[in-house]
Amino acid sequence: MKASHLSFEAKTNLGGFYTPKRISDKLYETLEKFAQPSAIDTLLEPNCGYGALLENDYIKGVKKVVGADIDEAALAVAGDRFDRVSFNRINALKNGSRSAYGIDDNDRLLIVANPPYNDLTSQAKNGVKKIVCEIDGDIQTRDLGLSSLLAFGKLRPDFLALLHPLSYLIKKANFNALKPFMKNYKLKAAIVFSSQAFCGVSKLSGFPALIAIYERSESGTSYEDIYAWRFETIEGESFSLDRFNYIGEYIDKYPSARAKTDQDGYLFYTMRDINALKRSRTFIKERIANAVFVSQDKLDYYCYVDIFKDYANRLPYYMGNLDIPIDRDRFENTRESFRALSVAKHNDIFAGKISGAIDLQTARANIALYFDELFGKERV
Numbered sequence: 108m109k110a111s112h113l114s115f116e117a118k119t120n121l122g123g124f125y126t127p128k129r130i131s132d133k134l135y136e137t138l139e140k141f142a143q144p145s146a147i148d149t150l151l152e153p154n155c156g157y158g159a160l161l162e163n164d165y166i167k168g169v170k171k172v173v174g175a176d177i178d179e180a181a182l183a184v185a186g187d188r189f190d191r192v193s194f195n196r197i198n199a200l201k202n203g204s205r206s207a208y209g210i211d212d213n214d215r216l217l218i219v220a221n222p223p224y225n226d227l228t229s230q231a232k233n234g235v236k237k238i239v240c241e242i243d244g245d246i247q248t249r250d251l252g253l254s255s256l257l258a259f260g261k262l263r264p265d266f267l268a269l270l271h272p273l274s275y276l277i278k279k280a281n282f283n284a285l286k287p288f289m290k291n292y293k294l295k296a297a298i299v300f301s302s303q304a305f306c307g308v309s310k311l312s313g314f315p316a317l318i319a320i321y322e323r324s325e326s327g328t329s330y331e332d333i334y335a336w337r338f339e340t341i342e343g344e345s346f347s348l349d350r351f352n353y354i355g356e357y358i359d360k361y362p363s364a365r366a367k368t369d370q371d372g373y374l375f376y377t378m379r380d381i382n383a384l385k386r387s388r389t390f391i392k393e394r395i396a397n398a399v400f401v402s403q404d405k406l407d408y409y410c411y412v413d414i415f416k417d418y419a420n421r422l423p424y425y426m427g428n429l430d431i432p433i434d435r436d437r438f439e440n441t442r443e444s445f446r447a448l449s450v451a452k453h454n455d456i457f458a459g460k461i462s463g464a465i466d467l468q469t470a471r472a473n474i475a476l477y478f479d480e481l482f483g484k485e486r487v
């Protein structure tokens with residue numbers, strides 16, 4: 108069901124993109140492998156919307172079910188749909204405590220949620236006025252979803268079954284922001300699906316999302332666990348971060364103060380991840396704030412990224428938030444081909460200063476072979 112009571116602006120601010128049944132069913136199917144309903148006293152859905160995540164037989168087996176949301180109108184719809192759920196209007200990010208939800212300190216608690224993901228620093232939604240709800244100081248981050256996870260952790264649930272962006276785990280800055288949560292919770296299952304599954308999401312702005320099951324545990328989850336984790340996708344594929352080396356090991360991806368003294372080099376647009384690269388430019392002429400200075404000895408790596416961009420659309424959605432993979436050994440044998448093709452592509456920038464040492468047809472063939480071998484028959 109779409110959040111039909113919300114304007115585009117309100118939907119963006121509240122993260123009012125509701126969950127379809129097939130994702131909710133998959134979440135409970137996955138959860139049941141780790142926590143039977145009989146082992147739970149209270150199920151809390153703190154961002155319930157119309158209650159998409161409360162429509163499952165699982166909840167019949169749980170003693171007590173509590174739903175909450177900050178959006179009064181959504182709660183009214185949910186209230187009409189469910190008999191044995193008690194609903195409360197609560198800001199999950201302010202003064203969060205079990206007692207605020209009427210949950211006993213000793214209850215075995217399960218939190219099921221699809222929190223709002225709303226990057227407060229994102230420029231993509233420029234023009235949409237941010238109505239930022241009050242957030243406790245100790246859980247403030249740059250994204251409402253990251254703050255939500257920190258707020259959930261403070262309720263000390265035994266289990267969590269969540270939908271959240273894959274980037275919360277795989278991007279180091281996000282993972283670090285989640286450390287207070289991750290040190291107490293062990294990731295038990297992680298199934299990747301495309302965010303385009305959510306109701307009302309633009310077909311253009313997909314990112315990999317996760318069904319993630321966490322269990323309270325003193326050993327927690329480390330970034331090394333994530334790096335080696337074999338992520339399954341809802342389509343039955345799998346991948347892990349440690350399968351590749353990444354361009355960030357070899358070159359600057361972001362502008363660095365150190366490089367700003369380099370006056371003569373070429374300029375390259377910041378490269379956040381594969382999805383961002385698909386949308387952004389590569390070599391640029393303007394000294395904008397997002398410009399990375401290309402050091403001469405690393406030029407071929409930037410040419411590599413430039414050519415990689417042309418291949419990026421062939422990659423599956425679930426790789427969208429990965430850094431740009433590179434096979435260093437194969438790259439060494441192919442670097443002239445990357446340079447030749449990139450130089451030919453950006454005549455205006457290289458303007459006869461560099462010429463390719465290899466003919467373009469051969470370069471194209473070499474590069475096609477390189478990518479076949481990198482992503483290969485098994486793909487990732």
Ligand SMILES: C[S@@+](CC[C@H](N)C(=O)[O-])C[C@H]1O[C@@H](n2cnc3c(N)ncnc32)[C@H](O)[C@@H]1O
Pocket residue numbers: 120121122123124125126153154155156157158159160175176177178181197198199200220221222223224240
């Ligand atoms: C992604 S939707 C999920 C709704 C529902 N759980 C589902 O899966 O369909 C996020 C929900 O979080 C609610 N929300 C946003 N900020 C909130 C806050 N600070 N406290 C509680 N709920 C909030 C929104 O109103 C919205 O209903």
